[in-house]
Amino acid sequence: MKPFLKAPHALSGNEVLRQLGSNENGLEPSEVLDKLQYFGKNEIPEPGKKPIGEIILKQFNNLMVYILLVAVFISILTGHFLDVYVILAIILINAVIGFLQEYRAEGALEALKSLLVQRCKVLRSGFLQTINAIDLVPGDILVLEEGDNIPADARLIYSKNARVTESSLTGEAVPVEKFDTILQEDIPLGDKSNMVWKSTFVNSGSIKAVVTSTGLNTQFGEIASSLSKIEREPSSFQKKTNKLARLMALIALGTATVLFLVTRWFQEIPISESFLIALAALVATIPEGLPAVLSIVLAIGSYRMSKKNAIIREITATESLGSVDTIITDKTGTLTQNTMTITRLWMPETNDVKVTGEGWESIGQFHGSEADILSIEQLFEIASHCHNSSIEINDKGHYQITGDPTEAAFLVLGNKAGKSKELTILEDVAFNSDLKYRSTLVLKDGKKIRFYLGAPEAILSLCTETRDKEGKKIPLLNKSLIEDKLHLWSSESLRVLALAKKEENKSGELELEFVGLAGMVDPPRHGVYEAVQSCHKAGIRVIMATGDHASTAYSIGKDVGIVREGRQKVFCEMDLAKMEEEEFDRAVQEADIFSRLTPMMKLKIAKSLQKNGALVAMTGDGVNDAPALKQANIGISMGIMGTDVAKDASMMVLADDNFATIVGAVEQGRIVFNNARRTSFFLITTNFAEIMTLILTVIFGLPIPLTATQILWINIVTDGFCDKALATEKGKGNELNSPPIRQNDNIINRSIVPYLVISTLIMTSLAIFTFWWHLDEGIEKARTLVFISLAFSQLFNAINMRNLSGSVFSLGIFSNKWLNYALLISTLITILIIEVPVLSIAFKFKPISFEEFLLWAGLSSLVFWVTEIYKYYKFRVS
Secondary structure: OOOOOOOHHHOOHHHHHHHOOOOOOOEOHHHHHHHHHHHOOOOOOOOOOOOHHHHHHHOOOOHHHHHHHHHHHHHHHOOOHHHHHHHHHHHHHHHHHHHHHHHOOOHHHHHHHHOOOOEEEEEEOOEEEEEEHHHOOOOOEEEEEOOOEOOOEEEEEEEEEEEEEOHHHHOOOOOEEOOOOOOOOOOOHHHOOOEEOOOOEEEEEEEEEEEEEOHHHOHHHHHHHHHHHOOOOOOHHHHHHHHHHHHHHHHHHHHHHHHHHHHHHHOOOOHHHHHHHHHHHHHHHOOOOHHHHHHHHHHHHHHHHHOOOEEEOOOOHHHHHHHOOEEEEOOOOOOEOOOOEEEEEEOOOOOOEEEOOOOOOOOOOEEOOHHHHHHOHHHHHHHHHOOOOEEEEOOOOOEEEEOOHHHHHHHHHHHHOOOOOOOEEEEEEEEEOOOOEEEEEEEEOOEEEEEEEEOHHHHHOOEEEEEOOOOOEEEOOOHHHHHHHHHHHHHOOOEEEEEEEEEOOOOOOOOEEEEEEEEEEOOEOOOHHHHHHHHHHOOOEEEEEOOOOHHHHHHHHHHOOOOOOOOOOEEEHHHHHOOOHHHHHHHHHHOOEEEOOOHHHHHHHHHHHHHOOOOEEEEEOOHHHHHHHHHOOEEEEEOOOOOHHHHHOOOEEEOOOOHHHHHHHHHHHHHHHHHHHHHHHHHHHHHHHHHHHHHHHHHOOOOOOOOHHHHHHHHHHHHHHHHHHHOOOOOOOOHHHOOOOOOOOOOOOOOHHHHHHHHHHHHHHHHHHHHHHHHHHOHHHHHHHHHHHHHHHHHHHHHHOOOOOOOHHHOOOOOOHHHHHHHHHHHHHHHHHHHOHHHHHHOOOOOOOHHHHHHHHHHOOHHHHHHHHHHHHHHOOO
16 A cells, blocks of 8 residues: 555645645646556455455365265165255255355445446546546546535645535534634544545535545545455354264264274174174264254344345354344444434523424424413524425335435424415525524515524524514514523534524614524434333343434433443543553443544444453444454345445444344344254254164164164154254244343253253163064064164154253244144154055055054153153143
């Protein structure tokens, strides 16, 4: 990256021009060529992409795939080609999902490029020219007008009534006034009012500015650079499933090896038969349906979240949400409605009049005495005329604001009072950043009256009179009363504007009549306070990181419940930038409100939290949020107000931009983890019972009780339906009453031991006893009854797994309709395999009597009843 001018905001415009070798007439062609060669084009370079083939091959390079390929090999050896097709389909589906996720991972940089400006106006050699934006160089003089996108970072050298919308960079929707003034060097990005930034746009006025940075040297470019350098770690769920795969591989290979050694060297069974026994053990141990069922668990969770306005872009984030212990949230549009709503009105001689209704909808009431409401009629008249904005509903059902959002708030106020632009407008003068007010000249009752709206200090300095309760004009002698009201409202984080008027006269003296004050706020979203409280109850810390001022951030944080007892500190960028690493980490742990933050500081806060063991979810909507969104464990972008850059850098998109939606997603994430755990427990306990049955029968000197093909079919028929049905469990409604799932809390942990012991002991004992009892009737009949015993034991075990922390009866034993269907289908298939001659011959089964079927299927329910007894005494639930 080439060197560029340091802190141009702290220099005068002339000094910036001098240091960049330019002047007010702009650069000469030869100078442009030299600078292009030195600084390069004003563009963000195309990121290097991995070849598609490399991405595809990467999807097959993991341990679970290797285990599944072993299962394919075994299925081929045993001639069961249906299993081959099923397992290969599982591998392929997982690979496609992984490929799609990785292929779009670079989308954030592509979205950044799409925001770049194509054409711009510059002064070169004293002439105004329109050029390609990529040919801009430091020292060029930009000429910008209302509606222009800004193609590079630049220092103002002239401005007139200039306001710039910087929401894509700072996240704040209110346009920023721009002035040609010298500022202190050490100030936040949002306070650099003499600078304009690449990919923001001019809201009003005109600007002339000298380019100070282009391409990757711009604020926008720095974000692109940081995005390309951030390597997203594997998700919490990926780490857990990888660990589970290694565990299952170790168990599968270990048990197969033990069986091979026992049969070969201790029982002197021929090597070919020992090999087949080992293969049967390997098949019994490999949960070949586990990758597929875990994908289904995630997909179901993702679907449920989408129904509640949380769109999952990275499917593994579905489970990881359950482990989130820290949420870093923006303020505007996430905690608040991103609408300026006038909530209070006042004029001398009256009390406050409160205004209800929120947002851009023109519905609300005025609360105050009848006399007070009558007195403020003048406010409504000014509000309905002194603006240049409009509000429409777009094709997506969202309000579309044309003009300044602050002025639109007065349009809504006028509508609430039943006022419209009914007077003839003779002249409308836009907001003047030097004068700090706007005005509208109207014709009323044959008189020309000018309405004023603007900053209280500016308006008040021009006012000489007001009106009393009877509506008579009186001299404005006591301005301190108005100033006291202004300070009181400001301390309550209301943005205050003053309204005034003047009848036009020939003298031209600017002596206004003070009409009143209007206080407005960006109100918190409905349900946010309750959502924050739910987070605290669930052990989740909520942090506000915003570009807004500290007082506003603190006030909103207090209103929505983020500010808690003993944690009232607020740190701004300037405070944090001066801290050493240890002090910075301590500040991040001590405070929950951070204000006036730049993109890099948000990123630094996220890294600090992660370094100290937090699993971070980060919300954002602007370009400025993209680095932290990508760095966070779960990046969450806004679906309505969010930029494409933010969305592509995130794992989840909020379709309604509402913080409360995140809490619902976290709850669903915990349900997903529990479902992943119960399906894994189910597969492992049943497979473990199968392998112990094989090992013990061999140790007892008996033939193997099931062939490899029969074991595969047990796993497909019973596991294959029930595990997916268990993935549909909806939770018990108390998921947010417990702390977050620990990052190191594996899917398989010590809580499985009682279930593993009970199910293995009962299922294995029953299978061996069945085999021994019927072996003298022929090995094929004995294997048939072992098949029934194990199959139905697994079906009853599936019912057990619905509730790992209490009785199944507390959920309603038939409340999971998908499990009911799975049990019915598995039962029918099991009967068909045994009773249909073609199938029974293929699987080497023998017909059995109805009484035998009922006996061993009934005895299989022991695994359910014993486990229920265990849970009753452990959890004391019925």
